Amino acid sequence: MSSLSSKTSGKRMSGQRASSFQLKSGDKLIKDAKPKQKFKTKGAALVVSEKDKNYRSNVKKEKPKYSQDATRKFNVMLHGDLKDLPPLPKTMVKIFLSSTFSDMRAERNTLVREAYPHLRDYCASVGLDFQVVDMRWGVTEDSINDHSVEKLCLLEVANCQKTSVGPNFVVLSGDRYGFRPIPVELNVKTFERLRYEAAKLNLENRQLLEEWYKLDENAVPNMYMLQPIRSKYTFFADFSPGCEEPRIKDTADWWNTFEALQNILRKSADSAFNDGKMTAEEKHQYFLSVTECEIQDGILKALDVDKHCLVYKRRFKILSDASLQLKDIPRFIDVIKTDKVVIYCTELT
Template identity: 30%
Template sequence: MEDELVYRGRFDGIEDRKLNSTRLFFSSTFTDTTDERNGLIEHVYPRLREYCLNEYNIQFQYSDMRWGIQSKASNTHATVHMCLKELDNCCRLSMATNCVILLSHRYGSRFAPACIPSRIFQHLLSKTEDKTLLTEINGMNQKKKLQIILRKAADRCCEQNLITKDERDEFHISVTAQEIYRALSNNKHKPRRILCFFRELTDIDELGSKFHDNEDKAESKQLLIDIKNLLKESIDSSEIYTYKLQWKDENDRKKYLSKFFDDFYQAVKLQIDFHMKQNKSKQGNVLHNQIVEHAIQCNSLVQRFFPRPEVFEQIKTYITSSINYPCVLLGKSGTGKSSIMAKLVNEIPSWYSQVNNVSLIVRFLGATPSSSDIRRPLISIIDQICMIYHLNIPSHFDNVKEIFENILIRIPKDENLILLLDSIDQLQTVDLIDLSKWLPEKFPLSSSNVKYGLQEIEIKPFDENTAQEVLHSWLKQDRRCLTAIQHEWLKPKFTQQHKIDPLFLSLLYDQTLTWHSYDEIPDKTFSDIQLTGDAIDYLYDQLCMKHGEILFRRSMIYLQLSGGLSEVEIEDILSLDDDVLQSVFVHYLPPRELFRLPSNLWIRIRNDMHKYLVEKDIDNVPCVYL
């Protein structure tokens, strides 16, 4: 039933990214697990990468958030957000295991939240007016003072039922614990996605400070016990591994590490085998995979869609009428044509009284290797029509246009089929010169010739008022707000241009996501933005500061020069660039035998650039294009 809905153009259950990898997030405290982390990078992850590629032709990626986080992230309290965001991506996009947890005797570092909902903040503020909160914090550094104040205020708010216990716990919880709670929540209905490893050191009292929590030791110890008990209750016992050893005993430690690495590899491998077996039936279905690729593109495009009622009313009038010649959406690049086409997939069924009798077929031409010329998309469309209406699939496709016309005639009279083709201009030149060579001249309703009439609907850029409305809708969607002075920074961008295209507005909005409520001085470079090209340059500058200038700019240059690379190829090329490696290893030195760019660094860049990158499958290998 689910597949039938996909064939009919119902894409609600499909993500906005193709699942083509096992993406594993490794969660543990930092200072006391260096040996395990380094050993995994050196000995285990390469084996899993090779296994996934050879056995299932999928990628294996890992995220170890200890690697490469710039000081800028720590200074803005962004570390926790970055870790949780990457964990969410792994849970959403991994085909198998998505989180592995390693716990020993530390509960982990606890940071003040980077963002506090305004309702909670107002309650906290009312409690910090009590000066007794400040009596215990003299002599502490500013960060520690802030944490103490927030925790005490949260405790008092919770006692008075102003905030919930879960909201109170946000100010006491460690980074590792937040990752664990998030992983359990994300996988609530997804079995066999998490693995857990417990390490018990019998000589823990003889070990240095890096193996212990250094703040609120009694509370941290109890919180660690609670989180371990939760994991034992939530995860099947077969996927929990426990080790007991003396850390100072070198032989004991070596045996443990060897056993840990072997168990880790076998446990992840078992989960990969389990899930790939579940997906095997769909992997061989070429048509289903093609439809899913376009569905992913569709769902990605509608995430930031803003209603354009005047355009949709014209389209609705055309689609629900008896007109039987094609309709063309016209507009300059960046005006949102593709987003409109994607949104139509969701909207069109509601225009009919018999929703179940409406099918939509959408193809984003040029977005996949199989859609760069018109012949292959037409064959795919014919196959899909046959699947929807249970027709016999033609045995050959010598004359695709004729077969297409005959198939259309065979569609049941009580059914409605809407065909959406986006980016006609992306077709090969030979297919563009004369559309009548492949576009049917006869439709089921009459013998109208498409050469004699095309309905055109022009897609125009936003005016100033619409641009403001779009900005406010996006802010509301993300539960954010800007200060009055920050709105003033944006106003000139809307008045400098008579018309604002969605791409320009999207670039501006993405920059507001980095602003804080206490930012009062505008960035001069941002103030100088006038055109889309300026906004792109500014985006690059900001991402350079976040990821490192050398790493980010070289990544973009290699993508441009190559015309598209797989993620493994990107990592390999960056790992051969000495300037890139030198810039990365300033933040963390890798295992001695593995001087290589951590996969996590490219993944973070791709996540930030996702909406501006194109992903295509070449020989079943996903390749990224800029």
């Protein structure tokens, strides 16, 4: 009894246990089984071995690649320059309607009544908005006062070109050239040249140049700026009650001043051109109409004009001498009056 217990206790002490299942050295339970990767853990954090650390440090993360042009535009935008922003998705047909006003009044009104509703419905059927920019309704008194009508028109032309998915510029052309403004800005060299030519020609009212054009030293480069109309004619375009009489007077005085300034600038520019001090293109800026400026930006300087621009030319079939004497004919045809003759300009383009 004592000998049996001592044998059993001896086996337990040595940790040996008899078993009927024996594995030989080198045998595997699962064929081609790979041992699991062993990681040492400390708490809930994974402890990576030094070998893994070295491997990961040698693998460089590939930096994302960006378009150099897009990066440049983004950096410029961060500095406050918003001129070269990428185009937005186009979801509308937006058309700038260009024409002289008084002679195309009936055509413009007919488009509003009969054409635009159909175009708006068609665009809506294909998921697009339809808009027309008609500057008869977009010119405010303030824009007339500070001479910004031409700039506003050209900004609208550019806006239509950027946002319209289809046509963006339509011209109704007749026999009138349109309103011709005087320059709003003149660089210092040009202004001094014009002032010199006006003095050389001894032009009447040439002092108006210095009265209406003032040097803006805050502009870079410095520019001579045409002053607002109300800086001298307070009641111009003032429709407040009780201002009718001074408004009529100031309005008439301004247009007389405008014609005098226009005459001085044109004669001075023509003299500078004849002396070889001004190019033909620079001279033309003093004879240019707003309508021509719109056509230059909307068609002549534009891309893919066949896809985006339309021109409708109106021609009168019969113009007799009797019809040219009608009092309303200057509404439709440019008329040049002199002391001896009246010239009807019927082939302006």
